[in-house]
Amino acid sequence: MSGHSSSYDPQNGVMKWLDARLPLPRLVHDSFVSYPVPRNLNYAYTFGGMLSIMLVVQIITGVVLAMHYVASADAAFNSVEHIMRDVNYGWLLRYVHTNGASMFFIAVYVHIFRGLYYGSYKEPREVLWILGVVIFLLMMATAFMGYVLPWGQMSFWGATVITNLFSAIPLVGESIVTWLWGGFSVDQPTLNRFFSLHYLLPFMIAGVVILHVWALHVTGQTNPTGVEVKQKSDTLPFTPYATIKDAFALVVFFVVYAWFVFYLPNFMGHPDNYIPANPLVTPAHIVPEWYFLPFYAILRAVPDKLGGVLLMFGSIAVLFVLPWLDTSKVRSASYRPTYRAFFWVFVVVAIVLGWLGSKPAEGGYVIASRIFTAYYFAHFLILLPLLGIFEKTKPLPGSITESVLGDGGSKGGSAMPSGAAASPETKG
Amino acid sequence: MRFKDNTMTTFLTKTVATATLIVGMAFSGAAIAASELHVEEQDWSFAGPFGKFDQAQLQRGFQIYTENCSACHSLNLLSFRNLMQEGGPGFSEAEVRAIAAEVSVLDGPDSDGEMFDRPGRLADRFPSPWANEEQGRASNNGAYPPDFSLLAKARAATRGFPTFVFDIFTQYQESGPDYIYGLLTGYSADVPADVEMLPGLNYNPHYISGVQIAMAPPLSADQHEYSDGSPQTVDQYARDVAAFMMWAAEPHLVERKAMGFRVLIFLLIFAGLLYLTKRKVFASVKH
Numbered sequence: 001m002s003g004h005s006s007s008y009d010p011q012n013g014v015m016k017w018l019d020a021r022l023p024l025p026r027l028v029h030d031s032f033v034s035y036p037v038p039r040n041l042n043y044a045y046t047f048g049g050m051l052s053i054m055l056v057v058q059i060i061t062g063v064v065l066a067m068h069y070v071a072s073a074d075a076a077f078n079s080v081e082h083i084m085r086d087v088n089y090g091w092l093l094r095y096v097h098t099n100g101a102s103m104f105f106i107a108v109y110v111h112i113f114r115g116l117y118y119g120s121y122k123e124p125r126e127v128l129w130i131l132g133v134v135i136f137l138l139m140m141a142t143a144f145m146g147y148v149l150p151w152g153q154m155s156f157w158g159a160t161v162i163t164n165l166f167s168a169i170p171l172v173g174e175s176i177v178t179w180l181w182g183g184f185s186v187d188q189p190t191l192n193r194f195f196s197l198h199y200l201l202p203f204m205i206a207g208v209v210i211l212h213v214w215a216l217h218v219t220g221q222t223n224p225t226g227v228e229v230k231q232k233s234d235t236l237p238f239t240p241y242a243t244i245k246d247a248f249a250l251v252v253f254f255v256v257y258a259w260f261v262f263y264l265p266n267f268m269g270h271p272d273n274y275i276p277a278n279p280l281v282t283p284a285h286i287v288p289e290w291y292f293l294p295f296y297a298i299l300r301a302v303p304d305k306l307g308g309v310l311l312m313f314g315s316i317a318v319l320f321v322l323p324w325l326d327t328s329k330v331r332s333a334s335y336r337p338t339y340r341a342f343f344w345v346f347v348v349v350a351i352v353l354g355w356l357g358s359k360p361a362e363g364g365y366v367i368a369s370r371i372f373t374a375y376y377f378a379h380f381l382i383l384l385p386l387l388g389i390f391e392k393t394k395p396l397p398g399s400i401t402e403s404v405l406g407d408g409g410s411k412g413g414s415a416m417p418s419g420a421a422a423s424p425e426t427k428g
Numbered sequence: 429m430r431f432k433d434n435t436m437t438t439f440l441t442k443t444v445a446t447a448t449l450i451v452g453m454a455f456s457g458a459a460i461a462a463s464e465l466h467v468e469e470q471d472w473s474f475a476g477p478f479g480k481f482d483q484a485q486l487q488r489g490f491q492i493y494t495e496n497c498s499a500c501h502s503l504n505l506l507s508f509r510n511l512m513q514e515g516g517p518g519f520s521e522a523e524v525r526a527i528a529a530e531v532s533v534l535d536g537p538d539s540d541g542e543m544f545d546r547p548g549r550l551a552d553r554f555p556s557p558w559a560n561e562e563q564g565r566a567s568n569n570g571a572y573p574p575d576f577s578l579l580a581k582a583r584a585a586t587r588g589f590p591t592f593v594f595d596i597f598t599q600y601q602e603s604g605p606d607y608i609y610g611l612l613t614g615y616s617a618d619v620p621a622d623v624e625m626l627p628g629l630n631y632n633p634h635y636i637s638g639v640q641i642a643m644a645p646p647l648s649a650d651q652h653e654y655s656d657g658s659p660q661t662v663d664q665y666a667r668d669v670a671a672f673m674m675w676a677a678e679p680h681l682v683e684r685k686a687m688g689f690r691v692l693i694f695l696l697i698f699a700g701l702l703y704l705t706k707r708k709v710f711a712s713v714k715h
Contacts, residue, residue, distance in 0.1 A: 241715075245706055251698050255696060259692070267596065
């Protein structure tokens with residue numbers, strides 16, 4: 001937290017010299033070693049760390065893939081196959097990268113839903129939350145453009161459908177689409193600029209991630225009780241406690257990741273993307289990647305094109321104002337029984353929207369999409385404001401220490417053997 | 429890890445369940461492309477975590493391809509040298525050189541500026557039966573016979589809920605070869621009364637886009653002579669060529685699965701050690 005004073009003590013002359021000139025090791029020490037974290041964090045809080053690792057994985061594999069990839073409408077598809085067949089471990093790089101995108105989204109969705117469950121967006125963490133939504137938007141843009149690069153059928157037609165959304169803008173829509181394409185259809189200029197932007201955006205994500213972590217370290221983390229840290233016994237030092245827990249969770253996450261990369265590498269992809277892009281043949285059903293499906297369902301729920309586009313962007317825009325829509329003074333769903341029930345209903349609604357997004361836009365699917373889209377917005381715009389007023393919340397514990405130890409925390413120090421609290425990072 | 433609060437346990441359980449479902453959405457998304465076609469699952473030597481291509485089967489499949497399919501279908505992304513690469517059909521270098529030498533490749537220009545024909549080499553791509561797509565269409569009633577290189581990964585059938593969730597655990601990735609086998613063995617002379625056949629098309633209910641396919645039944649019993657005593661039936665031919673196509677689409681499949689097993693063992697042991705370390709670290713603090 002902002003108030004936490006630095007405990008960094010450079011041990012040798014070189015580090016002392018550096019500390020007096022550029023205290024980078026001090027920053028790292030204060031942020032990831034001595035930094036106090038709530039002692040009651042559960043595994044739902046380990047996904048932020050995973051996401052930063054996934055960003056690194058994607059950038060490293062992506063940079064190497066870019067060394068072999070050719071951003072040309074004629075050569076892109078075959079250059080990807082060249083990577084798959086002839087580049088040493090190219091198949092591994094590509095499968096790690098493509099499945100990495102999916103794993104990235106799995107982690108980010110858990111991370112977002114954890115924030116929704118524990119009210120992580122509430123005062124004083126509004127900026128932290130908004131930065132997170134910005135990262136989410138950048139991720140979506142990056143993933144979308146990355147999916148276009150192999151120049152398969154779904155790449156091409158996905159790009160056509162999504163860029164065409166901008167034509168719904170009154171008056172200037174068509175001009176904007178032409179500008180985005182760099183021509184009058186999705187073609188070479190589109191692919192080239194998508195490649196350029198796909199390479200650029202991850203570094204912008206990295207920049208916003210730094211702001212996100214900065215904001216996090218100013219306000220401190222939330223925790224499952226939603227009660228702010230009040231005393232030293234409420235926290236544990238980041239290292240070794242959070243470090244080891246995050247590391248364990250990360251490796252378990254990697255087990256799932258490896259399962260997909262090595263055994264089901266095409267499970268989350270679309271078979272049509274192994275067919276080279278053909279502007280003359282439209283696939284039977286154009287579907288985006290799985291992580292966009294809920295938003296795709298919202299888009300198609302509206303009979304009007306502009307309305308659909310507005311609603312789709314609105315479904316993310318609403319997240320920006322979420323901190324002010326939720327009027328409850330209590331953060332954590334653990335103490336908000338009614339909100340907790342509605343939270344799980346919302347999770348189911350989001351999943352069903354995803355399923356509807358994968359179905360053709362016809363008949364009952366459209367009607368269902370409309371109902372679930374309405375509920376999606378009602379959750380944020382009606383339920384959350386009202387719940388804060390009418391919900392009867394459970395009594396909050398006096399402190400994190402009290403919730404963990406079951407007393408007032410007066411003997412908070414007894415929770416740890418002496419010495420461990422003082423400098424556990426140097427222990428053993 | 430002991431949970432102090434039941435809601436944490438609930439949250440995590442539900443999170444995992446939710447994540448599984450979200451992952452599952454992937455396939456319902458992927459599957460929809462393939463209409464509501466039902467494809468019967470076959471046994472493949474390359475299925476599952478320890479799957480390997482059956483070399484003899486790949487060689488037979490290659491035989492079917494060269495003697496039959498290659499008259500219309502190209503194999504653009506493969507070179508002759510791929511035939512001797514590890515995890516593939518296991519031809520020897522001498523055999524592959526002989527196979528390559530049978531084709532004539534247009535090369536050049538030479539120092540006189542002339543193009544010339546020469547026998548194929550290891551590095552040459554498989555020759556296409558058509559000079560261009562238009563020629564292929566013109567010879568086939570307007571339908572271009574698709575390239576074989578990736579076909580086994582470019583076709584899949586609808587799995588539906590909840591099958592696609594189970595697929596994650598059973599590692600089902602053989603939808604492509606299953607489909608190809610189903611198509612090759614799926615021709616039927618019994619056209620239902622309500623289907624009006626268009627001229628030049630053939631009835632096949634296992635076809636991915638409709639029931640009328642331009643390709644005439646390509647296989648018949650005893651059409652190809654197997655030297656290893658395998659049954660010379662349409663069923664066996666279809667199986668062999670589908671396996672060959674899977675290899676052509678994913679030549680590093682065996683290497684991938686073998687590496688995956690080692691990676692998973694490493695990760696599981698690593699996770700176990702980290703878990704024990706975590707318990708030790710947290711042993712002295714309540715959390």
